[in-house]
Amino acid sequence: MDTFDLREGETANVGSLRELKAQAEHCKRCDLYKHATQTVFGEGPMQAEIILIGEQPGDKEDLAGRPFVGPAGAVLNESLSRAGIDRERCYITNTVKHFKFTQRGKRRLHSKPNAGEIRQCAWWLRSELKLIEPKIIVALGATAAGYLVGKAVRITKDRGTIFRPQNLPPVLVTIHPSYILRMRDRHTANAEQIKFVHDLNRLKEVLDQGRVGAAKSDIDRRNNHEPLHRMNCSANLFRSWRHARSRRNESNGSWKTQNEVHGQSQNCLARDTGQSEDPHEHEAAVAVLAISEARAL
Numbered sequence: 001m002d003t004f005d006l007r008e009g010e011t012a013n014v015g016s017l018r019e020l021k022a023q024a025e026h027c028k029r030c031d032l033y034k035h036a037t038q039t040v041f042g043e044g045p046m047q048a049e050i051i052l053i054g055e056q057p058g059d060k061e062d063l064a065g066r067p068f069v070g071p072a073g074a075v076l077n078e079s080l081s082r083a084g085i086d087r088e089r090c091y092i093t094n095t096v097k098h099f100k101f102t103q104r105g106k107r108r109l110h111s112k113p114n115a116g117e118i119r120q121c122a123w124w125l126r127s128e129l130k131l132i133e134p135k136i137i138v139a140l141g142a143t144a145a146g147y148l149v150g151k152a153v154r155i156t157k158d159r160g161t162i163f164r165p166q167n168l169p170p171v172l173v174t175i176h177p178s179y180i181l182r183m184r185d186r187h188t189a190n191a192e193q194i195k196f197v198h199d200l201n202r203l204k205e206v207l208d209q210g211r212v213g214a215a216k217s218d219i220d221r222r223n224n225h226e227p228l229h230r231m232n233c234s235a236n237l238f239r240s241w242r243h244a245r246s247r248r249n250e251s252n253g254s255w256k257t258q259n260e261v262h263g264q265s266q267n268c269l270a271r272d273t274g275q276s277e278d279p280h281e282h283e284a285a286v287a288v289l290a291i292s293e294a295r296a297l
C-alpha cells in the first residue's frame with residue numbers, strides 16, 4: 001500500500017466540511033458504495049486541533065451514518081474522557097468512508113479495505129485534512145497507521161509514538177479501540193484500555209506544552225531510554241491506574257499499594273534520571289510503574 005501524501009493528488013474544491021460531506025454522499029470512486037447503506041463521513045469542528053482516523057465504519061456506523069457510534073466508539077469516548085480530551089473538540093473520521101463486509105447469514109462481518117479502495121478514498125481524507133489543518137493526527141489501528149506513516153509501522157512496537165512524516169502533521173500511532181473489545185477477559189481489556197489512555201495522553205503533552213517539535217526525537221528517545229519516553233504522561237495515567245485498581249478485588253495481593261509504587265519509582269528514577277529530585281519526574285515514574293502493574297494483570 002502506498003503511503004499517504006497530503007501534497008500529492010487533487011482535493012475537492014469546497015470551503016467547508018458541510019459541502020465536502022454533501023459531495024461524499026454521492027461518491028462512486030470505488031465499489032464499496034454498492035453494498036453499504038450510506039457514506040459515513042467524518043464528524044467534528046473544522047477548527048479541531050486533533051483528528052482521529054480509524055479504518056472504516058462498522059455495522060452500527062453504517063446504519064447510523066455516523067463514525068464511531070458503536071461499541072468501539074463507546075470505548076473511544078471513555079478513553080478520551082479518561083485522558084482529559086473532549087471528543088467534541090476532535091474531528092473523527094475513517095480512512096475509508098463506506099462499510100466493507102462479508103454477509104454471513106444475517107450478520108455482516110467486517111472485511112478489510114484493500115489498497116485500491118484506500119487509495120481512492122484518500123481523495124476525501126486529503127480534503128478533510130486540508131480543510132481542518134489539525135495540529136496532530138491520531139492513527140487508530142494498523143490500516144490508518146500504515147497508510148499515514150508507512151508500511152514499516154507496527155502497532156505493538158510503535159504504539160504511543162509520535163511520527164513526523166514530511167508531508168503531514170505529526171501522527172500519533174495507537175490501537176483501534178475495537179482491539180480492546182476483542183480481549184478475552186475483563187482484566188486484560190482493562191489493562192489494554194489503560195495503555196490506550198496512556199497513548200492518548202501524549203496528545204495533551206503535545207498540545208498543552210506546544211512541543212510538537214519535540215516529537216521528532218521520539219523514536220531515538222524510545223530506543224535509548226524507554227522509561228523516559230513514558231515519563232510525560234503522568235497525572236491522568238496515574239488516575240487511570242487508581243481507577244483500575246479500585247475495580248480490582250482488593251484482597252488480591254498482586255497490586256502494590258500506592259506507597260510501594262512510590263518507593264519503586266524512586267529506584268526507577270535513580271536508574272533512569274541520575275537521581276533526579278524533580279517531583280514531576282517522580283510522578284511520571286509512578287505512572288511508568290502503574291503501567292507495569294497494569295501489564296502484570
Ligand code: SF4
Binds near residue numbers: 028032121122
Ligand atoms: S469507500 Fe470512499 S472512495 Fe469508495 S465509494 Fe465510498 S467514499 Fe467513495
